[in-house]
Amino acid sequence: MFVxxxxxxxxxxxxxxxxxxxxxxxxxxxxxxxxCLEQWTPTADYLTKAVPGKTFKVVPINFEQITTMVEAGAxxxxxxxxxxxxxxxxxxxxxxxxxxxxNLLQGTKTTFAGVIFYQKxxxxxxxxYDLKGKSFMAVKETSFGGLAYGLAKIQRGGH
Numbered sequence: 001m002f003v004x005x006x007x008x009x010x011x012x013x014x015x016x017x018x019x020x021x022x023x024x025x026x027x028x029x030x031x032x033x034x035x036c037l038e039q040w041t042p043t044a045d046y047l048t049k050a051v052p053g054k055t056f057k058v059v060p061i062n063f064e065q066i067t068t069m070v071e072a073g074a075x076x077x078x079x080x081x082x083x084x085x086x087x088x089x090x091x092x093x094x095x096x097x098x099x100x101x102x103n104l105l106q107g108t109k110t111t112f113a114g115v116i117f118y119q120k121x122x123x124x125x126x127x128x129y130d131l132k133g134k135s136f137m138a139v140k141e142t143s144f145g146g147l148a149y150g151l152a153k154i155q156r157g158g159h
Contacts, residue, residue, distance in 0.1 A: 023047075026059045026066070026075030028084065033060035040079070063142040070094065083144030114145040129157055 025044060029036035037058055044056040061069050061078075069075055070088050078088075079100065088094045101108045116136070118125045125131065131154045139146035 021053060021055055023051075023054050023056045023077070024059050024075045025056060026061045026069055026078040026080075028066060028078075028080040029060035029062055033062075036060040063140060067091070081144045083148050084142075114147075114150050116150060128153055132157055 025040070027036050027040050037060060040058045044058045047056040048054065059069075059075055061075070066078075066080060066084055067088070070078065070092055078094070080088075085094070085096060089096075116128060116131070125134075128150065138151075141147060
């Protein structure tokens with residue numbers, strides 16, 4: 001198991017003081033746009049009530065769109081994973097403003113994990129490091145928890 005954080009970042013050109021009355025919050029829609037809107041629209045509604053003269057709108061973004069949305073300045077704020085955050089900070093100068101804490105039945109969580117399955121009767125695979133030089137499938141090439149972090153750990157090697 002491996003760990004990484006979800007980060008909220010702000011696009012450097014965005015400002016709550018801007019003349020635009022609609023503030024767009026881009027959200028990485030890991031489970032699709034419908035689920036994204038169900039989960040985050042209440043937050044946008046709360047912010048709309050709390051910040052006079054502004055309307056907050058959730059913009060679901062899929063993995064493939066996130067870089068182009070930031071590059072185009074299509075969102076004012078962004079909720080994404082730490083892998084995209086680092087890439088966007090380097091390329092576009094975005095800044096983090098908060099770390100997401102998930103309230104779950106087991107308590108508050110600030111991490112997420114990935115899982116790698118393998119056949120039990122595969123004697124040459126006893127740890128993640130044994131995958132070095134082997135082929136395997138992943139959920140999505142751009143997924144931090146689904147590939148990138150585990151792949152980096154495999155490539156570093158060690159025990």
